[in-house]
Every structure is written in structure tokens, then in C-alpha cells.
Amino acid sequence: MNQQNLEHVKRLIKRKATEIGIDKIGFASADPFDHIEESFYQQKKAGHTTGFEHKVIEERIYPELIFDQPQSIISICLAYPSQIRNPLPSEREQRRGQFARASWGIDYHDILRDKMNQLMTYVEEIVPEIRFKTMVDTGELSDVLVAERAGIGFIGRNGLLITKEYGSYVYLGEIITNLPFPVDERVPFGCGDCYRCVQACPTQALLGDGRINGPRCLSYQTQTKQLMPHEFRRKITHVIYGCDICQLTCPFNQGVDFHLHPEMEPVPEQVQPELKLMLNLSNKEFKETYGHLSGAWRGKKPLQRNAIIALANYQDQSAIPHLLEVIEKDSRPVIRATAAYAVSQIQKYQNLSLITFIEEQMAKETEQEIIDEMAEAIEKLKNKRLRRRTKREENI
Ligand code: B12
Ligand code: SF4
Ligand code: SF4
Incomplete structure (x- = not known):
């Protein structure tokens, strides 16, 4: 196919993309991402990766290792909402957690895969010789690097791809193809002298040049299955999945709130769940209520652990009986130990029967590890101040 035909097909693809609800699309070469090779290795060596990245670095750098004779990559981008239209109040004794924005609505992997399938069904009709491979999030390539090369936006100091239209509140996916489509122009780096995200990150996870110390990121910490290290527990506040702080502070996201896809609309009861109710969810209830959210991909345990920490952060007295039940009856050691931690945080006064129980x-x-966590909780409970008797009690 000659250059003129490819230019024509590219225009048709762009038109189709808009028609089916892809918010932005760009074309990039499939050359190796070798400018970033050293950074990838260094990040891994420094312990800055999380284990959620594709493991084989060469396959992330050289597209020819994952696709036979790649010629171009089509990057797609869908904007997601940043505000809940009818948020639920977090009332005393009915405290609510929150899922980060990237987990609102139906799992974005499904939405983007569906859009890419629709697009490529069309392309196959007009160009039968096309070969392609689609990816979103879990593929080999770095989605932000592809999108940057395809002119979708620039990579900010928060490590995220920022578009001029939708800020960083976008999901990314890509399609490697065997056809050399003409490429789009890159967008220049736009952060300038701004370091707001770097300064706002509660764990100093951002290195300042687009790189991140992944294990320090609260988003990662909310997705692990073991005990959460103490230093992060308060910092998650009441967010039980993900973290949006470095996006909320970004000037490119101010006033940005697009509701372009009904399937991304957050259901308040699901993305602001009542925390106490999360403690005793059966597998079936979990699947039915949260199973379609991207934030459910690690199962219910991390979310329940985080819900317990969020109750501690709220200092929710009404949660104590529920937490004691968890300590006694839950089958998972991490959950029992986290509940003991929460009780030690919430309980105000020394209470001997509570200590004996734990x-x-x-x-x-x-x-x-679990024994240590519980021992620490007991120690904390023993050091609580004694409750002063009220005047009325003294007179009795
Ligand atoms: C692993 C992962 C995580 C990990 C690690 C985060 C990270 N940035 O690496 C954790 C769990 C912490 C995470 C968190 C989040 N994630 Co995430 N995550 C990924 C995943 C699967 C791989 C990223 C990766 O390869 N990281 C490893 C590093 C080594 O590679 P990198 O991100 O490409 O970053 C390098 C380049 O930016 C490079 N770089 C670029 N230019 C330059 C210039 C210079 C000079 C230098 C030195 C370096 C440099 O520096 C980095 C290090 O080498 C991608 C999907 C994918 N397949 O790409 C989604 C992805 C990046 N995540 C996404 C989202 C939405 C999030 C969260 C916002 C979710 C949330 N609300 O909690 C947070 C944001 C945290 C943050 N500030 O990055 C989106 C981002 C969309 C966007 N607009 O950019 C992606 C693209 C998924 C998707 N398909 O939509 N994530
Ligand atoms: S997502 Fe939160 S913890 Fe992670 S880098 Fe951004 S601000 Fe820091
Ligand atoms: S907050 Fe500032 S430094 Fe961070 S990504 Fe946005 S513009 Fe860049």
C-alpha cells in the first residue's frame, strides 16, 4: 500500500474512532523505545518497580519481539469523569471509603478492548491485509510512552500522560500493526517549572522527571495483599483503592470533568462504599457489587484490609464491635491483624477486657508477623489514658 493510500486509510480510521467514541487517537512508529531502555533497567535495579509491569524489559523496548515486523502503533485514549454527580455524604457512624477515579464505572480494560475491537473490525474490512495486536494496561508496552510518541499528550512529572483536552484523566490503549501509517507529531513537555505533584505526593514517590518509586506509591500500597507498612496507613486516609493526589493537584486537570461514556459513570454506593458493610462481604456479594470495577482485580482482601485502615483513620468508634468480631472470626491473618491495629487506633481509653480479648x-x-502486629496493638491499648470518671459517676 502506498503512502497516499495509507494517509487515506489513516483519515478513515480517525473518523471511525470518533464515531465509536474514542476520544483521541494518534499514530506512532514502531521503532524501539531504546531512549528509555537505561531508565527501565535502572528503575528495576533501584527497586522502583512494583511487579505489576510486564516482566521482560526487552519486550517493552523492542516491538519486533512481540509482533512480527511491526510498522506502526495506533494509540487510543478515552477520557473518564473526575467528579461524582451525586456523591454520598460520609456520615458519622456510617463512614464511607472511596475508590480512585480510574476505578469508576465498568472496568476500563473491557471498555477500551471493546473500542479497539470495534475499530479493528472496521479496519479489517477496508484493509484486509492488516495484521495487528491490541493492548491495554497489561500488554508488554508502556502505554504512556506509546501515547507520547503518537502525539496524544506529554508525560508529566507525575509519570502520567497529560492531554490538553482531558488532562491526565484518560485511559490508554494501543494497537501494533504491520502497516507503516504516517505518524503524528509529538506534543512538547508541558510541566515547565511546575512541581506541584512532586510536592503534593504524600509519600515522596515521584522522582521529579516522570519516573516513580512504585512501591512507595499509595496506589500500589492499596493493591497489595499483605500487611500494609505502618508509614502508609494514615496516608491512604479513606481511599481504599488507588490514589489521585498527583492528578488532583495538576493544573492541567483543574476544571476537567468529562462524562463522555455512560459505562464510566460512577455508582456512588459502589465507589463510596460504607466501610463497616465491607467487613463481612461474602465472595458472592463482593463479586456482585464490586466485581465489574477495575479496582476489584486483586480480589476482596486488599479492599477489606484498606476499609479497616480507613475506619481507623476516621476514628470511627462505632466500628469497634465489628472489628472485634473480625479479630475473632475472620479466617485471614492479615485481616485479623489489621483489625487489631484499627482497634488500637480508635479506642480512646484503657479497657482491660478489650486488652484481654485481643x-x-x-x-x-x-x-x-501477625503476632507482632497484635502485640503492638496491645501495647498501644495498654498505654491509653484512663477514662476520668464523670462528676455524676463520682457521686454514686
Ligand atoms: C505498573 C503500573 C502502575 C504502578 C507503577 C506506576 C508507574 N507509573 O510505573 C502503580 C500501581 C503504582 C500504578 C499507579 C497508577 N496508575 Co498505573 N500503570 C502501571 C502500568 C501497568 C505499567 C507502568 C510501567 O511500566 N511502569 C514502569 C516504568 C519503568 O515505566 P513508565 O511508567 O513507562 O515510566 C517511565 C517513563 O515515564 C520514563 N520517562 C518518560 N520520559 C522520560 C524522560 C526522562 C528524562 C526520564 C529519565 C524518564 C522518562 O520514566 C519512567 C521510568 O523509566 C501501566 C500500563 C502500561 N502497560 O504501561 C499503568 C498506567 C500507567 N497506570 C495508569 C493509572 C491511571 C494509574 C493511577 C492514576 C491509578 C490510580 N488512580 O491509583 C496511578 C498513578 C500513579 C502514578 N503517578 O504513576 C494509566 C495512566 C494513564 C495516563 N493518563 O497516563 C496506565 C497507562 C494504564 C492505562 N492503560 O490507562 N500504576
Ligand atoms: S498516586 Fe498518590 S502516592 Fe502515587 S505518586 Fe501520585 S500522589 Fe504519590
Ligand atoms: S502537577 Fe505540574 S509538574 Fe506535575 S504533572 Fe502537572 S504540570 Fe507537571
């Missing part, structure tokens, strides 16, 4: 539960534990 000591008894601790005696049943077998894993050292």
Missing part, C-alpha cells in the same frame, strides 16, 4: 486472640495466632 491477648486471647493473639495466643491463637501462629505467624510471627
Whole structure:
């Protein structure tokens, strides 16, 4: 196919993309991403990767290792909402958690895959010789690097792809093809002297040049399955999945709130769940209520652990009986230990029967890490101040 025909097909693809609700599309070469090779290796060596990235670095750099004779990559971008239209209040004794924005509505992997399938069904009709491979998030390539090369936007100091139309509130996907489509122009780096995200990050996870120390990121911390290290627990506040702080502070996101896709609309009861109700969810209930959210991909345990931490952060007294039940009855050690931590944070005054109860539960534990966590909780409870008797009690 000659250059003129490819230019024509590219125009048709762009038109079709708009028609089916792809908010931005760009074309890039499939040359190696070798300018970033060293950074990838260094980041891994420094322990700055999370394990959620594709493991084989060469396959992330050289598209020919994952696709036979790649010639171009089509990058697609869909904008997601940043505001809930009818948010639920987080009332006393009915405290609510929050999912980060990238987990609102139906799992974006499904939405983007569907859009790419629709687009490529059309392309196959007009160019039967096309070969392609689609990816979103879990593919080998770095989605932000592809999108940057395809002129969708620039990579900000927060490591995210920022578009001029939708800020960074966008999902990214890409399609590698065997046809050398004409490429689009890149967008220049737009952060200038701004460092707001770097300064606002509560864990100093952002290195300042688009790189991130992944394990320090709260988004990662909310997705792990083990005990959350103490230093991050308060910092998650009441967000039980993800973190949006470095996006909320970004000037490119101010006033940006697009509701272009009904399937991305957040259902308040789901993305602002009542925390106490999350403690006793059955697998079936979890799947039915949260299963379609991208934030459910690690299962219910991390979300329940985070819900317990969020109750601690709220200092929700009404949660204590529920947490004691968890300590006694939940089958998962991490959940029991986190609940003991939460009780030690919430309980205001020294209470001997509470201490005895947790000591008894601790005696049943077998894993050292869990025993240590419970012992720490008990220590904290022993150091609580004594409740002063009220005047009325003194007179009795
Ligand atoms: C692993 C992962 C994470 C990890 C690690 C984050 C990270 N940035 O690496 C964790 C769990 C922490 C995470 C969190 C989030 N993630 Co995430 N994540 C990914 C994933 C699967 C891989 C990213 C990756 O390869 N990281 C490893 C590093 C080494 O590569 P990199 O991100 O490409 O970054 C390099 C370049 O930016 C490079 N770079 C670029 N230019 C320059 C210039 C210079 C001079 C230098 C030195 C370096 C440099 O520096 C980095 C290090 O080498 C991608 C999907 C994908 N397949 O790409 C989604 C993805 C990046 N995540 C996404 C989202 C939405 C998020 C969250 C906002 C979710 C949330 N609300 O909690 C947060 C944001 C955190 C943040 N500030 O990055 C979106 C981002 C969309 C966008 N607008 O950019 C993606 C693209 C998924 C998608 N398909 O939409 N994520
Ligand atoms: S998502 Fe949160 S913790 Fe992660 S880099 Fe951004 S501000 Fe920091
Ligand atoms: S907050 Fe500032 S430094 Fe960070 S990504 Fe946005 S413009 Fe860039």
C-alpha cells in the first residue's frame, strides 16, 4: 500500500474512532523505545518497580519481539469523569471509603478492548491485509510512552500522560500493526517549572522527571495483599483503592470533568462504599457489587484490609464491635491483624477486657508477623489514658 493510500486509510480510521467514541487517537512508529531502555533497567535495579509491569524489559523496548515486523502503533485514549454527580455524604457512624477515579464505572480494560475491537473490525474490512495486536494496561508496552510518541499528550512529572483536552484523566490503549501509517507529531513537555505533584505526593514517590518509586506509591500500597507498612496507613486516609493526589493537584486537570461514556459513570454506593458493610462481604456479594470495577482485580482482601485502615483513620468508634468480631472470626491473618491495629487506633481509653480479648486472640495466632502486629496493638491499648470518671459517676 502506498503512502497516499495509507494517509487515506489513516483519515478513515480517525473518523471511525470518533464515531465509536474514542476520544483521541494518534499514530506512532514502531521503532524501539531504546531512549528509555537505561531508565527501565535502572528503575528495576533501584527497586522502583512494583511487579505489576510486564516482566521482560526487552519486550517493552523492542516491538519486533512481540509482533512480527511491526510498522506502526495506533494509540487510543478515552477520557473518564473526575467528579461524582451525586456523591454520598460520609456520615458519622456510617463512614464511607472511596475508590480512585480510574476505578469508576465498568472496568476500563473491557471498555477500551471493546473500542479497539470495534475499530479493528472496521479496519479489517477496508484493509484486509492488516495484521495487528491490541493492548491495554497489561500488554508488554508502556502505554504512556506509546501515547507520547503518537502525539496524544506529554508525560508529566507525575509519570502520567497529560492531554490538553482531558488532562491526565484518560485511559490508554494501543494497537501494533504491520502497516507503516504516517505518524503524528509529538506534543512538547508541558510541566515547565511546575512541581506541584512532586510536592503534593504524600509519600515522596515521584522522582521529579516522570519516573516513580512504585512501591512507595499509595496506589500500589492499596493493591497489595499483605500487611500494609505502618508509614502508609494514615496516608491512604479513606481511599481504599488507588490514589489521585498527583492528578488532583495538576493544573492541567483543574476544571476537567468529562462524562463522555455512560459505562464510566460512577455508582456512588459502589465507589463510596460504607466501610463497616465491607467487613463481612461474602465472595458472592463482593463479586456482585464490586466485581465489574477495575479496582476489584486483586480480589476482596486488599479492599477489606484498606476499609479497616480507613475506619481507623476516621476514628470511627462505632466500628469497634465489628472489628472485634473480625479479630475473632475472620479466617485471614492479615485481616485479623489489621483489625487489631484499627482497634488500637480508635479506642480512646484503657479497657482491660478489650486488652484481654485481643491477648486471647493473639495466643491463637501462629505467624510471627501477625503476632507482632497484635502485640503492638496491645501495647498501644495498654498505654491509653484512663477514662476520668464523670462528676455524676463520682457521686454514686
Ligand atoms: C505498573 C503500573 C502502575 C504502578 C507503577 C506506576 C508507574 N507509573 O510505573 C502503580 C500501581 C503504582 C500504578 C499507579 C497508577 N496508575 Co498505573 N500503570 C502501571 C502500568 C501497568 C505499567 C507502568 C510501567 O511500566 N511502569 C514502569 C516504568 C519503568 O515505566 P513508565 O511508567 O513507562 O515510566 C517511565 C517513563 O515515564 C520514563 N520517562 C518518560 N520520559 C522520560 C524522560 C526522562 C528524562 C526520564 C529519565 C524518564 C522518562 O520514566 C519512567 C521510568 O523509566 C501501566 C500500563 C502500561 N502497560 O504501561 C499503568 C498506567 C500507567 N497506570 C495508569 C493509572 C491511571 C494509574 C493511577 C492514576 C491509578 C490510580 N488512580 O491509583 C496511578 C498513578 C500513579 C502514578 N503517578 O504513576 C494509566 C495512566 C494513564 C495516563 N493518563 O497516563 C496506565 C497507562 C494504564 C492505562 N492503560 O490507562 N500504576
Ligand atoms: S498516586 Fe498518590 S502516592 Fe502515587 S505518586 Fe501520585 S500522589 Fe504519590
Ligand atoms: S502537577 Fe505540574 S509538574 Fe506535575 S504533572 Fe502537572 S504540570 Fe507537571
